[in-house]
Amino acid sequence: MTALIETDVEVAQPGPTRARSSSGGLGKYLLVRFLLIIPTIFILVTMVFFLMRITGDxxxxxxxxxxxxxxxxxxxHEAGYDRPVIVQYFEYLGQIxxxxxxxxxxxxxxxxxxxxYGSATAELAxxxxxxxxxxxxxxxxxxxxFRDRWPDAxxxxxxxxGYATPVFxxxxxxxLIFSVWLGWLPVAGRADTQNALALQQLAxxxxxxxxxxxxxxxxxxLGDVLLHAILPAVALGLLTGGIFLRLVRTNVIGTLGRDYVEAGRSRGVSEFRLVTKHAYKPALIPIITVMGxxxxxxxxxxxxxxxxxxxKGLGFQLAQYLGTRDFVAVQGIVALLAVLVAVTNFIVDVIAALIDPRVRY
Incomplete structure (x- = not known):
């Protein structure tokens, strides 16, 4: 009887151990991903600094x-650009x-x-x-x-x-089509002048x-802002939408060949339900992974x-600063974008690890 109880205790112990191991794996994964933000930003900022200095001060x-x-x-001399470049570099790192x-x-x-200008770029993104x-x-x-049929093609x-067409x-x-020929949508800007002023004057x-x-x-x-956002959002969204389309297609097709989907098909589950319910969610994991x-x-x-x-966001202003050769402003904007990209990638890694435990190992 004692041996039986001891055996039961031994069998029951691995459960909590696995839970602790899983939690430890997640914590270690997130710590490593977070620490990688620092060298990523450092490398990007360093590259931008020295590339800007190639043309002189x-x-x-x-x-x-x-x-x-x-x-x-x-x-x-007033700006300090007559000092050695390496001194300027370390001073710039200290400022950042x-x-x-x-x-x-x-x-x-x-x-x-x-x-x-960052808020405008965030809104467009x-x-x-x-x-x-x-x-x-x-x-x-x-x-x-509709794999390998005309809708798929x-x-x-x-x-x-969508992916290959240049954004501009x-x-x-x-x-040309929706603003000039049809006159349905505004041709440029974030909002009409009157609405923009009203929103800027809010507390x-x-x-x-x-x-x-x-x-x-x-x-x-609000309606005016959304109308102005349609064309730029579609122009930029097509670039990423094409990638998402191919990712979803590939992963859903792969999921439809899994055993549990075949089991559902053998029980008479409709193809529409198999695609939208059983194969849909697993196909989202790669999208979340590459979203960063x-x-x-x-x-x-x-x-x-x-x-x-x-x-008039950071991209627009960056083009203006490049035109006037204001390289300090260019460095600042690119450094901020590097931080945003690194942090976004970290957040995406966290979401992917929470959804799919296999990502943690």
Missing amino acids: PVTAALGGKLPPEQLQAKI ATGNFGHTLDNQPINQVLLT FFSLIVALLIGIPLGLVAAK VLRIFAIL FAGLLLK APTGIYFLDAIRSGNMTA LQIAMLLGGAVLTETTFEW
Whole structure:
């Protein structure tokens, strides 16, 4: 009897042990992923700094030939660009570590530039991600359901075109059709001037127009903001939507061949239910896993999209600073984007690890 009780106790013990092991595996995985943020940001910031310095100091790059040599040299000395590059580099790292991204050539704090224009880019990235998910998930399910038939072929071609078409070309084409020819949608901007001013004058505005419109209950402004967002969001969302479509199609087709799906099929479960209920959720895990990379792609595509639609966000402002050769401002914006991409990837890793335990090991 004693031996039997001891055996029962021994058999019951592995359960909690496995739970502790699983929890420890998750904690270790998240710690490693979090620590990887630091070298990622460091490498990106370092590359941008030295690439910007290849053309010389920012003052000479922006004002060379526009000022007398004495005034130009005085500005270079005032900004500290006549010191060794390695000294400037470590000073710049120290500034970033304290959250100071420097000043533009017109002495505007880059932190303020990031706050002013970053909300617009975040708004565009959000709308574009919604468009990408609305395109990629439903159409990917349709393509998987009609595998190797004409709907599948058409959707695969659509996905390739969406991914391969340059963002600026898609934007110009959409503007030509829906703004110039049909006159259905605004051609540029984030909102009409009157609505934009009303949203900017709110108490403690977020800078994200659709959120500010909802907070203030201004449905007229909200409708105007959404109309202005359609074309840039579609132009940028097509880029990522094509990738999501192919991912969903591939993973749903793979899931439909699993034993539990075949068992459901043998019990008479409809093909539609098998696709939308049993094969759908497992196919979302790869999308969540790669979503961090797609956020980086959305932020990169925002430069061209914002310039095409005069959407005054970080991408639009980055193009302006490149035009005026304000490399300090360019460094600050790129450093912020590097931080955003690294943090986004970490958040995506956390979600993927919580959904699929296999990711942790």
